Amino acid sequence: MVIVFVLNKRRIKMTNKKSQQRPGLRDVIAGETKICLLDETRQDFYYRGYSIKELAQKATFEDVIYILLFDDDPLEERLSLQSQLFLHRDAIVNTLRTQNRNAHPMDILATLIRTFGNEVYSLDATEDQESVEKFALSLTFDVGYLAGIMKRWYERRRPLIMPEIYDSVAKNILYQMKGRKPDEFEEHLMDLALILYAEHEFNASTFAVRLAASAHTDIFSAIVCGIGTLRGSRHGGANENAMRIMLEIKNPENVRKYVNRFLKTPGARLPGFGHAVYTQGDPRVPIIKPWVKELSERKRDTRWYEIALALEEYMAERAKEKNRGIPANIDLWTAPLYYLLGIPIPFYTPLFASARIAGWCAHYLEVRHNPKVPILRPRAQYIGPQPRPFLS
Numbered sequence: 001m002v003i004v005f006v007l008n009k010r011r012i013k014m015t016n017k018k019s020q021q022r023p024g025l026r027d028v029i030a031g032e033t034k035i036c037l038l039d040e041t042r043q044d045f046y047y048r049g050y051s052i053k054e055l056a057q058k059a060t061f062e063d064v065i066y067i068l069l070f071d072d073d074p075l076e077e078r079l080s081l082q083s084q085l086f087l088h089r090d091a092i093v094n095t096l097r098t099q100n101r102n103a104h105p106m107d108i109l110a111t112l113i114r115t116f117g118n119e120v121y122s123l124d125a126t127e128d129q130e131s132v133e134k135f136a137l138s139l140t141f142d143v144g145y146l147a148g149i150m151k152r153w154y155e156r157r158r159p160l161i162m163p164e165i166y167d168s169v170a171k172n173i174l175y176q177m178k179g180r181k182p183d184e185f186e187e188h189l190m191d192l193a194l195i196l197y198a199e200h201e202f203n204a205s206t207f208a209v210r211l212a213a214s215a216h217t218d219i220f221s222a223i224v225c226g227i228g229t230l231r232g233s234r235h236g237g238a239n240e241n242a243m244r245i246m247l248e249i250k251n252p253e254n255v256r257k258y259v260n261r262f263l264k265t266p267g268a269r270l271p272g273f274g275h276a277v278y279t280q281g282d283p284r285v286p287i288i289k290p291w292v293k294e295l296s297e298r299k300r301d302t303r304w305y306e307i308a309l310a311l312e313e314y315m316a317e318r319a320k321e322k323n324r325g326i327p328a329n330i331d332l333w334t335a336p337l338y339y340l341l342g343i344p345i346p347f348y349t350p351l352f353a354s355a356r357i358a359g360w361c362a363h364y365l366e367v368r369h370n371p372k373v374p375i376l377r378p379r380a381q382y383i384g385p386q387p388r389p390f391l392s
């Protein structure tokens with residue numbers, strides 16, 4: 001009787017908790033940050049107070065790295081930057097040699113980041129802020145470089161490791177990926193994509209990094225958590241899937257039929273549409289879309305731009321019927337951008353990671369060295385069997 005009474009009491013308590021439950025933690029304020037402000041009413045967001053619209057016009061990805069990580073632009077530090085990864089190239093190459101070329105590049109990337117961490121982070125490593133900041137700075141430049149090395153390894157290209165271009169992450173990524181120096185326009189587009197993807201408040205992968213940082217794990221382990229989360233098709237993986245569906249659609253006239261069939265499957269989500277925060281539209285879309293148009297025109301291949309446009313228009317038309325919009329997100333537009341830049345589809349998410357690494361590292365630093373941030377530890381609504389005897 002007593003047990004039943006206690007259980008009933010527990011049930012009542014649980015019911016109260018249920019009223020506080022927020023599926024997907026929507027609109028829950030899960031911590032404080034000085035790094036990013038999302039402002040849907042102004043169709044804008046800000047990196048430490050700087051509008052993304054302005055940064056997209058005036059900044060480079062390198063400026064954004066320093067803004068996100070250190071809230072300023074210490075030119076001297078930039079010039080004196082030494083990527084620590086290069087001291088450990090042999091370990092990176094040896095690890096690559098043991099990997100399976102059928103694995104997804106995001107999984108290889110996670111392995112390489114762990115390899116790098118294992119090289120520099122020993123059992124008795126001290127985690128003083130200065131050393132961790134150096135790792136953070138190195139990582140923000142290294143992920144793009146690793147993406148390039150991986151591309152060459154997948155394609156069995158030689159040399160695997162090419163000389164690094166120090167003045168621009170975007171130029172370096174394209175150089176490694178394509179094996180030739182990009183022109184200014186290509187470099188500008190890659191730089192823009194890196195800036196737009198660099199940071200986005202408490203998105204899933206950044207939250208994973210913050211959660212790991214709140215447990216005071218090392219920066220490499222935290223970044224591996226971010227990579228594993230970003231890889232998911234609801235998150236960073238969406239840009240790869242958006243391009244795959246555009247290739248299946250083949251031309252704009254097929255869009256209606258394709259979307260109707262695609263969305264017939266219960267629970268189907270069209271890649272490149274929808275957002276957990278934005279209901280009116282993703283502010284990154286109007287920034288990137290005109291550039292995709294221009295690139296398409298320059299390349300004399302407007303098919304992918306037109307398919308993306310037709311997808312947007314048809315989803316808007318369906319929204320009118322259903323009285324609820326599901327606007328396009330940035331992944332719909334970076335898909336044709338990368339495609340036209342000649343990037344193979346499995347590298348779209350590693351390129352996302354090459355940008356978001358800046359946000360991840362900034363959030364890691366914000367959490368890890370602030371003793372006031374508690375370990376993140378929510379509670380669950382238990383819906384399993386009630387306590388019962390185990391009969392052996």
Ligand SMILES: CC(C)(COP(=O)(O)OP(=O)(O)OC[C@H]1O[C@@H](n2cnc3c(N)ncnc32)[C@H](O)[C@@H]1OP(=O)(O)O)[C@@H](O)C(=O)NCCC(=O)NCCS
Nearest residue numbers: 233234235238268269270271272273274275276326329331
């Ligand atoms: C991003 C995403 C995970 C946000 O999810 P969310 O806010 O939790 O939205 P839900 O999945 O709960 O969907 C809410 C409603 O909008 C609809 N919806 C959301 N995104 C949709 C999409 N991409 N295609 C079709 N319908 C979608 C759902 O059908 C659902 O309708 P219902 O209530 O009638 O079932 C989701 O939109 C998605 O999976 N998008 C595709 C992947 C993608 O592009 N990710 C990159 C995001 S930047």
